[in-house]
Amino acid sequence: xxxxxxxxxxxxxxxxxxxxxxxxxxxxxxxxxxxxxxxxxxxxxxxxxxxxxxxxxxxxxxxxxxxxxxxxxxxxxxxxxxxxxxxxxxxxxxxxxxxxxxxxxxxxxxxxxxxxxxxxxxxxxxxxxxxxxxxxxxxxxxxxxxxxxxxxxxxxxxxxxxxxxxxxxxxxxxxxxxxxxxxxxxxxxxxxxxxxxxxxxxxxxxxxxxxxxxxxxxxxxxxxxxxxxxxxxxxxxxxxxxxxxxxxxxxxxxxxxxxxxxxxxxx
Amino acid sequence: xxxxxxxxxxxxxxxxxxxxxxxxxxxxxxxxxxxxxxxxxxxxxxxxxxxxxxxxxxxxxxxxxxxxxxxxxxxxxxxxxxxxxxxxxxxxxxxxxxxxxxxxxxxxxxxxxxxxxxxxxxxxxxxxxxxxxxxxxxxxxxxxxxxxxxxxxxxxxxxxxxxxxxxxxxxxxxxxxxxxxxxxxxxxxxxxxxxxxxxxxxxxxxxxxxxxxxxxxxxxxxxxxxxxxxxxxxxxxxxxxxxxxxxxxxxxxxxxxxxxxxxxxxx
Numbered sequence: 001x002x003x004x005x006x007x008x009x010x011x012x013x014x015x016x017x018x019x020x021x022x023x024x025x026x027x028x029x030x031x032x033x034x035x036x037x038x039x040x041x042x043x044x045x046x047x048x049x050x051x052x053x054x055x056x057x058x059x060x061x062x063x064x065x066x067x068x069x070x071x072x073x074x075x076x077x078x079x080x081x082x083x084x085x086x087x088x089x090x091x092x093x094x095x096x097x098x099x100x101x102x103x104x105x106x107x108x109x110x111x112x113x114x115x116x117x118x119x120x121x122x123x124x125x126x127x128x129x130x131x132x133x134x135x136x137x138x139x140x141x142x143x144x145x146x147x148x149x150x151x152x153x154x155x156x157x158x159x160x161x162x163x164x165x166x167x168x169x170x171x172x173x174x175x176x177x178x179x180x181x182x183x184x185x186x187x188x189x190x191x192x193x194x195x196x197x198x199x200x201x202x203x204x205x206x207x208x209x210x211x212x213x214x215x216x217x218x219x220x221x222x223x224x225x226x227x228x229x230x231x232x233x234x235x236x237x238x239x240x241x242x243x244x245x246x247x248x249x250x251x252x253x254x255x256x257x258x259x260x261x262x263x264x265x266x267x
Numbered sequence: 268x269x270x271x272x273x274x275x276x277x278x279x280x281x282x283x284x285x286x287x288x289x290x291x292x293x294x295x296x297x298x299x300x301x302x303x304x305x306x307x308x309x310x311x312x313x314x315x316x317x318x319x320x321x322x323x324x325x326x327x328x329x330x331x332x333x334x335x336x337x338x339x340x341x342x343x344x345x346x347x348x349x350x351x352x353x354x355x356x357x358x359x360x361x362x363x364x365x366x367x368x369x370x371x372x373x374x375x376x377x378x379x380x381x382x383x384x385x386x387x388x389x390x391x392x393x394x395x396x397x398x399x400x401x402x403x404x405x406x407x408x409x410x411x412x413x414x415x416x417x418x419x420x421x422x423x424x425x426x427x428x429x430x431x432x433x434x435x436x437x438x439x440x441x442x443x444x445x446x447x448x449x450x451x452x453x454x455x456x457x458x459x460x461x462x463x464x465x466x467x468x469x470x471x472x473x474x475x476x477x478x479x480x481x482x483x484x485x486x487x488x489x490x491x492x493x494x495x496x497x498x499x500x501x502x503x504x505x506x507x508x509x510x511x512x513x514x515x516x517x518x519x520x521x522x523x524x525x526x527x528x529x530x531x532x533x534x
Binding site for chain 2: 136139140142143144145168170173208240241242243246248249250252253254256257260263264267
């Protein structure tokens with residue numbers, strides 16, 4: 001691998017890296033941006049997404065040798081000085097490790113469900129629009145071997161820059177798909193024999209007392225509003241027991257507790 | 268309660284609110300700043316900290332009536348327009364609800380331990396220097412009825428602005444104290460009959476298989492380095508079972524899982 005040094009922040013070859021924050025808002029036309037050593041490690045190790053190029057601070061290159069050795073030889077690796085990199089990105093990049101990936105064809109929910117193992121554990125996110133929460137839920141999902149995450153269309157894109165970063169790369173690892181109608185999804189999961197549980201502070205069963213076999217889907221909603229009433233009425237509900245007067249667990253923390261519990265049951 | 272309207276961002280009465288971010292860095296000389304409706308609710312409800320004053324956006328005042336009614340009549344409530352509030356704070360305050368509290372005399376670790384109930388559950392934080400993590404751990408601790416949190420001197424101040432905000436007020440609710448020597452603390456906890464567990468990916472016992480009675484202390488360390496070897500050798504170790512190849516749970520998520528488990532055992 002030979003790195004290509006970039007001196008001009010307007011160089012056409014690194015256009016995809018310019019004005020990172022503005023591009024976060026307008027989208028990247030089929031691409032995503034991955035930041036940091038751990039994320040680049042996951043991106044290159046899984047081979048799930050096609051990598052377009054890598055751009056790193058010149059003084060970080062040596063430390064990335066074993067990660068970059070995984071790249072096909074035709075993938076360009078660009079380097080730049082700190083000053084040039086900051087001009088490209090539009091803000092100070094203290095980490096200085098970036099890569100552009102292609103989203104490719106993201107599976108639709110039915111095909112993803114068809115590909116799952118018999119004892120699958122999946123998470124269904126409804127209205128989780130906060131990037132930190134989506135990233136953290138992916139990280140927890142990877143920690144507990146979740147087989148897939150399904151997101152409704154009001155949830156945040158897992159390949160949004162900040163979500164990938166917070167997930168420490170799990171958003172590039174755990175398979176996901178989006179769906180448009182929660183009731184249709186619940187019917188599909190029923191048809192596939194999934195036990196379905198909606199996590200809610202008002203849930204009927206304490207997750208500590210549940211012992212589920214077979215495939216299981218855990219639904220997670222927003223902290224304020226929670227899951228829609230239609231879902232709470234449609235499937236079984238489960239709760240995490242809390243101290244009186246403070247029933248306010250962050251949804252990512254709740255996902256950690258529930259996925260740990262259900263992974264123990266199933267896996 | 269009569270609100271006092273502030274027109275001049277340099278008004279001496281609201282000096283404690285000026286340049287919030289700069290003051291975050293240099294400290295507030297025995298004070299802390301609380302932001303947002305939920306945090307103000309906890310601050311006024313617990314009565315644990317003396318409140319110096321409140322400053323809110325003029326159009327938020329009506330919605331805070333029941334919270335502000337708890338304040339002693341001598342505590343001033345200031346209001347300002349959005350433009351003036353932004354000039355005071357030094358950045359755009361979209362929430363527009365602030366209060367200054369007095370830290371008062373924070374208990375030392377031995378006195379806090381003396382005040383605990385027989386079946387206490389406590390968390391011991393070692394090197395948790397990230398404000399988000401400390402705030403999230405306090406939030407989880409409140410959710411599971413943790414009786415106290417002890418922090419070493421390299422951990423972040425729970426009354427730092429961002430830690431209070433992330434804790435959604437739990438940093439103003441869960442009693443805490445700092446300690447300087449982890450070995451001395453471990454001896455004190457031994458003497459008081461605490462079971463002590465260090466949470467570590469390499470921990471000996473799976474927390475799912477533990478059934479502890481009596482008072483319990485859970486030690487949490489940083490994500491990268493983990494707890495110091497001296498502590499791992501000194502007390503029992505416990506782990507959260509994870510999927511192979513991704514043993515990287517965020518420390519706040521790990522605290523949620525472990526505190527949920529141990530609260531079930533003890534409470």
